[in-house]
Amino acid sequence: MNRSYLEDASGFQGHAEKVFAPADEAGVAEVLRQASATGKPVTVAGAGTGVTGARVALGGWVLSLERLNRLEVHPGLARAEAAVTLSELHRAAGQSGQFYPPDPTEAAASLGGTIATNASGSRSFRYGDTRKHVLRLRVVLADGRVLDLPRGEPVDFEVPAIPAPATTKQTAGYHLRPGMDWVDLFIGSEGTLGVITHAELRLLPAPGALLAGVVFFRGDRAAVAAVEDWRANARARMLEYFDRPSLALLRGRFPEVPEQAGAAVLFEQELSAEDDPEVERWAERLETAGALVEDSWFATSARDRERFRKFRHALPEAVNDTVRRNGFLKMGSDYAVPPARNLEMLEYYRRRLEQEFAGRYVIFGHIADAHVHVNILPASQEEFARAQALMVEFARQAVALGGTVSAEHGLGKRKAHLLAIQYTPEHLEAMKQVKRRLDPQWLLGRGTLWPAE
Ligand SMILES: Cc1cc2nc3c(=O)[nH]c(=O)nc-3n(C[C@H](O)[C@H](O)[C@H](O)COP(=O)(O)OP(=O)(O)OC[C@H]3O[C@@H](n4cnc5c(N)ncnc54)[C@H](O)[C@@H]3O)c2cc1C
Incomplete structure (x- = not known):
C-alpha cells in the first residue's frame, strides 16, 4: 500500500487494511454501505496536508476522494468535487476575474479537507473562515445515504447551545447552535460525521489591484505594536507575523532577509486602482510604526506577491522539515484568543518558551486574528515530552483568556485530548450524541476527536 495514504504533514503515521478511491459519489456511497454492513472503520483521506493525524487511519479502510476532481466556475460561485485543490480553485476563479477568499497557506489542500477542518489562514482577518463561504454541500453518511444540503436547511433534531469562544475563528469540536443548519454541522467535523463529496462555494469579484509588503522591524515590540494599530485602523486583508527565531530559520532559504531585522509583518491591502490613496497611507503608517522601510519589500505585481506568499509558506x-528530520512529530499550537488578549497571550508564550526552549522555537502566523502558531523544535525525547506538556499549559492559558484550543487545523487524533480543556463534560456529551445519531457504529474517522466507543 502506498504509504502516502497513511501519514499526514505532521509526520503522524498509521495503518490500514485497504484503500478505496471511488470514481464518483455513487462509489463513495457503495464503499460506506459495505463498511457499515461489515462494521469496518473508515478514514476519509483528502490531500494529506492536515497536521493533526485526522486523516491517518489506525486500522480499517481508507476512503480517498482523489478521483472526485470536477470543477465548474460561474459568476459568484464555484461547484467543486471534494478533491479539487485550493490552487486549482484559485487559478480557475482568477481566470474569471473572481477569487475564493479562504487562503490556508497550503494550496495543495483539497476543498473537502478545508471544509472538514473549517480551514482559514491568512485572509480570514478580513474574510472569515471557510464556513462563511460554503453555500451548499453534498454529504454521504456512514450508512451510504446521500444528503443534498443547501444553506439554511435546519438539522432535524434538537441542538443545545454550547458557548462559543470570543475569538474571530474556531474549529474545536462540533459547531452546535440551536436552529443551526446541516451545512454548519458538517463544516469542521473532521471526517467524523459524513463524507463531503461536492461543495458550492461563494466567489467574490477580484480586487482591482493589491499592495503587498513584507515589512521588517528591528524588534518584536515595534512589530506587535504596529499590528495592534493596523488591526484597528487599516483595512488590510492580511497581517501575518514572523518573530526573530522565524526570520533566523527563513534566512537559510532567503538570505536576503535583512540582517538587522528582528521581526516582520506581511500585509496585503486591496486597492481600487494602483493610485489608490491607501498606498500613501501605508507609507505614513510604516514611518509612524518605526519599520525598517528601506529594507522592507513591497509589491503590486502578482509575481512579487507570489514571492511573498512563498516566503510565508516556507516557514511552516x-x-x-526540521522537526521530521530530527525524527519527531510536528509540535505546533493552533490556539486563538480574543483580539483584546493578543498581547497578553504573546507575552505568556514568549516568557515560557524562553525559560524552557530558548533557541528552539518559533512564533508566527495570523496575528490579526490573535492566532499565532507556536512551534517547538525538540532535540530529544525528553524535550519532546516537555514540549507536549507546555502545549497543554498554553491551551489552558488560551482558554482562560476566552480562547479556543483550535482555530483552524482541527484536533484530529494528536490533539483530541485538548477538547476537554475547552468544553465541559455536558458539552462533550452533546457532541457525542450527534456523532451517535449520524454514525451509530462509530465508523467514520475512528480516533479523531473521540476515542472509539
Ligand atoms: C505548510 C502548511 C501550512 C498550513 N497552513 C494552514 C493555514 O494557514 N490555515 C489552515 O487552516 N490550515 C493550514 N494547514 C493545514 C491544512 O492545510 C489544512 O488542515 C487542510 O484544510 C487539510 O486539507 P487536506 O485536503 O490536506 O485534508 P487531509 O489532511 O487529507 O484531511 C484533513 C481532515 O479532513 C477530513 N476530510 C478530508 N476530506 C474530506 C471529505 N471530502 N469529507 C469529509 N472529511 C474529509 C479528513 O478525514 C481529516 O479529518 C497547513 C498545512 C501545512 C502542511
Whole structure:
C-alpha cells in the first residue's frame, strides 16, 4: 500500500487494511454501505496536508476522494468535487476575474479537507473562515445515504447551545447552535460525521489591484505594536507575523532577509486602482510604526506577491522539515484568543518558551486574528515530552483568556485530548450524541476527536 495514504504533514503515521478511491459519489456511497454492513472503520483521506493525524487511519479502510476532481466556475460561485485543490480553485476563479477568499497557506489542500477542518489562514482577518463561504454541500453518511444540503436547511433534531469562544475563528469540536443548519454541522467535523463529496462555494469579484509588503522591524515590540494599530485602523486583508527565531530559520532559504531585522509583518491591502490613496497611507503608517522601510519589500505585481506568499509558506514547511528530520512529530499550537488578549497571550508564550526552549522555537502566523502558531523544535525525547506538556499549559492559558484550543487545523487524533480543556463534560456529551445519531457504529474517522466507543 502506498504509504502516502497513511501519514499526514505532521509526520503522524498509521495503518490500514485497504484503500478505496471511488470514481464518483455513487462509489463513495457503495464503499460506506459495505463498511457499515461489515462494521469496518473508515478514514476519509483528502490531500494529506492536515497536521493533526485526522486523516491517518489506525486500522480499517481508507476512503480517498482523489478521483472526485470536477470543477465548474460561474459568476459568484464555484461547484467543486471534494478533491479539487485550493490552487486549482484559485487559478480557475482568477481566470474569471473572481477569487475564493479562504487562503490556508497550503494550496495543495483539497476543498473537502478545508471544509472538514473549517480551514482559514491568512485572509480570514478580513474574510472569515471557510464556513462563511460554503453555500451548499453534498454529504454521504456512514450508512451510504446521500444528503443534498443547501444553506439554511435546519438539522432535524434538537441542538443545545454550547458557548462559543470570543475569538474571530474556531474549529474545536462540533459547531452546535440551536436552529443551526446541516451545512454548519458538517463544516469542521473532521471526517467524523459524513463524507463531503461536492461543495458550492461563494466567489467574490477580484480586487482591482493589491499592495503587498513584507515589512521588517528591528524588534518584536515595534512589530506587535504596529499590528495592534493596523488591526484597528487599516483595512488590510492580511497581517501575518514572523518573530526573530522565524526570520533566523527563513534566512537559510532567503538570505536576503535583512540582517538587522528582528521581526516582520506581511500585509496585503486591496486597492481600487494602483493610485489608490491607501498606498500613501501605508507609507505614513510604516514611518509612524518605526519599520525598517528601506529594507522592507513591497509589491503590486502578482509575481512579487507570489514571492511573498512563498516566503510565508516556507516557514511552516521549514519547521515541519526540521522537526521530521530530527525524527519527531510536528509540535505546533493552533490556539486563538480574543483580539483584546493578543498581547497578553504573546507575552505568556514568549516568557515560557524562553525559560524552557530558548533557541528552539518559533512564533508566527495570523496575528490579526490573535492566532499565532507556536512551534517547538525538540532535540530529544525528553524535550519532546516537555514540549507536549507546555502545549497543554498554553491551551489552558488560551482558554482562560476566552480562547479556543483550535482555530483552524482541527484536533484530529494528536490533539483530541485538548477538547476537554475547552468544553465541559455536558458539552462533550452533546457532541457525542450527534456523532451517535449520524454514525451509530462509530465508523467514520475512528480516533479523531473521540476515542472509539
Ligand atoms: C505548510 C502548511 C501550512 C498550513 N497552513 C494552514 C493555514 O494557514 N490555515 C489552515 O487552516 N490550515 C493550514 N494547514 C493545514 C491544512 O492545510 C489544512 O488542515 C487542510 O484544510 C487539510 O486539507 P487536506 O485536503 O490536506 O485534508 P487531509 O489532511 O487529507 O484531511 C484533513 C481532515 O479532513 C477530513 N476530510 C478530508 N476530506 C474530506 C471529505 N471530502 N469529507 C469529509 N472529511 C474529509 C479528513 O478525514 C481529516 O479529518 C497547513 C498545512 C501545512 C502542511
